[in-house]
Amino acid sequence: MKFRAIKGVQDILPPDVYVWQEVESAARQVFAPFGYKEIRTPVMEFTEVFTRSIGETTDIVEKEMYTFNDRAGRSITLRPEGTAPVVRAYVENHLYRLPSPQKYYYIGPMFRYERPQRGRFRQFHQIGVEAFGEDDPRMDAEVLDMLRRFLERVGVEDLGFEINSIGCDACRPAYREAMVDFLSGRVDTLCTDCRRRYEVNPLRVLDCKAKGCSAMKEEAPRIIDYLCSDCRGHFEALRGHLESLGIPYRVNPGMVRGLDYYTRTTFEVTTESLGAQSAVAAGGRYDRLVEEFGGPAVPGIGFAIGMERLTMLIRDRHGVEEPAPSVYLAVIGADAEAAAYKLASEMRGSGIWAELDYSGASLRSQFKRADRLRAAYVFILGEDELARGAVRYKRLSDGLQGEIDMDDAVRFLSSQ
RNA sequence: GUGAGCGUAGCUCAAUGGUUAGAGCACUGGACUGUGGCUCCAGUGGUUGUGGGUUCGAGUCCCAUCGCUCACCCCA
Structure with a gap:
């Protein structure tokens, strides 16, 4: 064989491609009545679009980006996620001047330089949404409602919704301090990775799956207990709205997302049946990001669904019928x-x-x-x-x- | 970046270190001259991932390399 596909990328062939088409069309149909419009951004951006928003010390930026210099010597990166480009487009095109809230969805490929395994690829695809201009917790619940309705529509079940609040600039310093205090007496009991995390980003210790570290989580201070009154009120209100909408969820105080731009609400939709890659969709609120991109102080919230992981789940459940000639x-x-x-x-x-x-x-x-x-x-x-x-x-x-x-x-x- | 497992026909897989590497499915043709599915018969299809080594003899054992898969890390 003369040529083969690059590691971690794959061809999507019939009949699989019909599953993809169904999922994409379901997304468009489910999102439309919530007022979401499609946005298409380039697959590449100036590298700073990602480094500044995702965070210099995150794994994505440190070791997973496809970054190269173009012929004029500018640093370009294939997008590793969808939110930063949409925020960039929102600011660049002055979309904040349109009636608020502005709600967008996108469908397309993302790129991360990781070792492939089940449910993880170097080119993967996301369906994502971003809602700008509304910080009311009803918007948070609305976004989760839309996600739930989409997942129901494509026929996946047995999914768990996990939510958390990671606070804002006002309350996070206090929590970070509490974590450092708590960990400083226990550095010897931490795994080697967590010792590094302790230095760089203490909150990440909560994400560790090593036995010693996860046992310690029980006693660790919880961000929820350190929320300022505004964030606490926001989170309590969100829980109330989720209950009134009949969306089952679990509060996971240990959930820390891998991108630095999140504030307040974070959430994840997980399944048992995807091996080690349990997250099918994830998202959260990012109330400072538009400002950081040079726009006005406009809050935002969004999520992304992993197409490969989602289609793996539904392909087992119903075979899609291939079209046939008349x-x-x-x-x-x-x-x-x-x-x-x-x-x-x-x-x-x-x-x-x-x-x-x-x-x-x-x-x-x-x-x-x-x-x-x-x-x-x-x-x-x-x-x-x-x-x-x-x-x-x-x-x-x-x-x-x-x-x-x-x-x-x-x-x-x-x-x- | 780290670790483990696996590479034989288009696909799924056999083959104790011993003749010319087989089977099912798929594909092509025939039985059936202008009528599909079922059945039967025949045929096409292989550098055993690649390169070295051990041996009288290697698909099989050893080394290297490439690839795939799974897991760790992290994430969609």
């Missing part, structure tokens, strides 16, 4: 071939999927091909039929046969 034109003889060739063009022009082949195979072979393609009808054009200006038809589902005028062929199929 008719296969089986021919005998050169004159019939010429007539069928023209007839096929006419049918296709009328939106009818017609197949025929040019191999001159036996009628029997042509029937076999029609059967394999799962064609609804075979039309037979032979010398006899041609002489009468007619075609024989056979319905493959039940073998029903008959004859019609060739001029009626398109109408016949259109009425089926």
